Amino acid sequence: MKVRNYGDVVDRILAALRKSDHLTCWHQASSASSSYPLFCLRWTAQQKSSPLFYVSAGIHGDEPAGVACAVRLIEMLADHDKHNPFPFNKYNWLISPCDNPYGYERDIRENATGLDLNRMFETPTQCPETAFIAESLQRKQSAHVEKLNNNIIEEKAIIELALDLHEDSDSDGFYLWERRTSQCLPIGNMIVKSVAGLCPINQDPLIENHRNENGVITLLDKVTTKGWTRGRYLAEQLNTRCLILETPTQLDWEIRIAAQLTAVQTAIKHAGSCKK
């Protein structure tokens, strides 16, 4: 049974695209393998050499606050929101706002064929949704390499930091997974601190058998216990750090969206200080 309408998400994306030339999108129309169009938005900052952040949401269809946060971010960028004191539009963005439209509409974790998409990244081409995600990331990468060959911009990491927005129905508080190399300084604790004013933090000593330190679970270097998640794909294939944010679905809707947005804001503020 459908409980949400993906068409509303699509309408808001299309409305945002009409508002600003800085916002463009890769779009995959519905096909034989997927009856939903898929979108990946790009925001190009005035200063093209600004760091690039990747935000993704909704790979699990029953975690909708991440989708709402990603769509709001797209709208804030397109509106050049002057009311928001944080200058999101000064950064470059790649935003994948709703990765599993079938699950999103039905409030279920899996896609139409019953697959947990966040375990399919060893061979992302096996599902239309993960194939589109991998293609979007690869396209971004090849665009960057072309520019490097023309010496237009100096060499730097393609994506400064990836933020994958999730939710947890078993948790009574916010927490995050921080996937990073041991050379990279942690920023998870600062993010938790910024969210703590908005909602409770999960203080369980263990979450899914991983050690939770005041809302932060660290996945250092090549941890494989979570299977082939997008975070692992980003780390192993694209050399990119990833934070997986988890809001508790039992909390108020607006608080969950605000917690996600605050976490994104704090993460990008501190992303540059990650390097030793």
Ligand SMILES: [Zn+2]
């Ligand atoms: Zn999830």
